Amino acid sequence: MKKYAGKAVKAAKIAALSAAFVYFLGDTRAAAEAVGESLQRCIEIVIPSLFAMMIVSSMMTASGMMTLIPRWLGRFSRLLFGMEEGVFPIFTFGMIAGYPVGMKMLCEEFSCGRLDRKRAELLSGLCFGAGPAFIFGCISRQLYSSPDAGLVILLSTVSANIILALLLSVPLRRTARARSAPRRVSISADMLTDCVLRSGRAMGDICIMTAAFAAANAALARTGMTAAAGELLAKLPDLDRIRGEVIVAAFLDITNISRLPCGDWLLLPYISALTAFGGVCVIFQLRTLTAGKLALKPFIIMRGTAAVLSFTICRLIMPFFMTGEVTEAMSPLVSSTGNNSPVPSVMLVIMTVMLMVEFGGKDSLQHTKSS
Template identity: 30%
Template structure:
């Protein structure tokens, strides 16, 4: 006889109570919500959309044109021995490091959707393939510290921590042929650009919605707890909730060493906002991302430890005395880096598409 497990009444009561208090807060303090939502919307329009949307389009073109298979042939020898994954997963790792959150997760989900990865492989890949991109690290974080050298060190730490996290999630005893990849059906020779653009726009809307929502949540928490909470704890909570908000407040900290460690931790963890973005882009493919949050916690811990170690062993790499923050002067670099890299990926995808069409014509002539 089967016994049905009854769900706890708190399972339904807690979301209802949270919704009630959220609505009550919006009614009683609408000004805070409007102001925070405005800042989030401004951030999306001025920074997030220009730097991320080209990558969302490029990632879809990259995976749909066959360029991902070219990337697999080049980097395939590393994926198997290092991570226990097929070579097809290399595209998600590369695009995740170039495009920023959540391009790596989007690419991994697309590879799974097209049959180039199994569900288990895609879930494992999600633990370390989604990362902050160079446009954000050099453009915003480098601007906050007023130094491209510091941004380069933090970016190197970010890459190393992602690789070490991937090694931590490697399936023991698993041997995957690195050079051959998986037998999959080739992508369509006719790319549906309208569907590709529609998918990128939908993903961009979900990302911006998450950013605006977490700006409002962070504003209310800061207003409620900021009166007694130490500045470092308040900034840490802000960064754990939303990456950009936490990074933008780092100049408020006096200790340079703490700034570096918190910046590195924020970049590696990504924040709950990025986690929600990732869930939104992988959900249509039926992926759960069950390893994602654990991977981000591990990567964040590794990044903080590496940052602390570099400050001890190589203090000149991360100097204690910092120049004045120069973020406004680096916003152009953020956009330019993002657009140039995205255009390169688009060109690579179009080039691979043309090569495939040419090969198809040659096969037809041979027949």
């Protein structure tokens, strides 16, 4: 039975790739426009909100700084969440640093042998969250022009993660190590350079995946599949077909949230749920970053649960933050674009690529000399 199921899945993948190839041959303009818009979102949203956090997280893991937490905090994390001293900083940092950061830190800990596979997979669904730059910059500022919206989303998503951690504290406590091995903290210029290079490569993978999903979104929209899904979502409270279509697009790629109507506070619980889940594109980005080392099935289950929790929490606390805010339930669809110049992000990408090329050439030269 499994043999036939595997063949069916393989045939479905081949059919989907063939259909995509034929479609993009016939409609190159829509694909080009979608990819261009996605690259602009990468420059204006993804790179500014993630690159610095990726470097900092790599430095924290490589230098051993995560072992510097106070003993009382380590005891607290073990008692409440079942997390050892080296994992609790990943949990707290991963919730607010940006989507791939927590998973990247867990992979580095797993590669170094400080975490086993099952525990890393279980923690992957907890050490996850959108960064403040994305929540307050892309969502709160562009859609609501108010920091209160970003604060509601941040509180909802973090609370959902904490509730999940409490629910999973029993299995986490059973598999926790008795005591974390002591590590010497060391920071060097070579370590910083290596962290910048690895983070730059990871950002490249993320942007490529974002562009690929933008093309897929364009194909789904042109074939009417997004409209059909939007019609189904229109049956939910506070949604219509247009909003449903954008939510489907955001479910596939979270950066499409910026296409939602401005000022509609009734959409905030849906936005909070999507932010907690992260989107299908983020899941594929994580798959690329992990290189198949960790299974993502536990992660998907936990993030789906976190989305439901975040939606519920947002509905409960939202009225306390809406005092004085105007709810534009019938506002037109507005495409919000950031006012920030893309020049700094472009220059950052260019310098990182130059650094990669230079150090890649040095490494190959040293390898030639040694051989």
